[in-house]
Amino acid sequence: MLKNKIVFITGASAGIGEACAYAFAKEGANLILTARRLDRLQEIKEEIEDKFSVNVLAEKLDISNRDEVISVIKNLGEQWMNIDILVNNAGLGRGLNKLHEDDPNGWDEMIDTNVKGLLIVTKEVVKTMVRRKRGHVINIGSIAGHQAYPGGSVYCATKFAVRAISDSLRIEMLEHNIKVSSIDPGMVETEFSEVRFYGDKEKAKNVYKGLKPLSAEDIAETVIFCATRPKHVNINEIIIMPSVQATAMVAHRE
Ligand code: 8X3
Secondary structure, eight states: OOTTOEEEEESTTSHHHHHHHHHHHHTTOEEEEEESOHHHHHHHHHHHHHHSSOOEEEEEOOTTOHHHHHHHHHTOOTTTOOOOEEEEOOOOOOOOOOGGGSOHHHHHHHIIIIIIIHHHHHHHHHHHHHHHTOEEEEEEOOGGGTOOOTTOHHHHHHHHHHHHHHHHHHHHHGGGTEEEEEEEESOBOSSHHHHHTTTOHHHHHHHTTTSOOBOHHHHHHHHHHHHTSOTTOOOOEEEEOOTTBOSSSOBOOO
């Protein structure tokens, strides 16, 4: 079902994005992998092309740079322009501080990437899907788009925004035969916490202490599930949590 499809993935150099790249390649899809770290993307490209007989295009892209997004998508060329599936995965958290003690620079990073970046990538890719009257947008949201928690005002706000964007877009796309899904995980062990705590590995490790979090592969599997439903079926939204986590703030640790 995914064989020879073209899948565009943001934030593909690590974590959920990278796991999605391997999962789609395993199904025979061709991949446009984008991220800021081109060296990491090149390694992933080589390994995937080695292992699976699919084509991979690696593009350096910072989705918070609007001009860069427009230019990369505009210049994809004949072979790559007919994108079937967009996985909006790139995103980050910065800090877990009370609003009145927080660094506004982190707010800019989160809003510029998680919201404005996702918007411009979606606009540019969806334009091409609307022309072809086919496509599927899969957004990686978060439990933080359903529940606010202390220290999460801006991160949660960005993920509430992603949820609103998915819901609006789904309505707009009905007449264009384009599906919109959102996958909203709880704790997934990736570089997420390390980035959130500005490289503090100890703090990051503590987030997952005493419990088994989701893996990036668990989420990639869910993305593939959404992408392989029959034409008349759409998964609007999936909230996926580790079995030992009930809400954004409540988890059982051994
Ligand atoms: C990340 C999950 O619970 O740290 O999106 O907000 S959480």
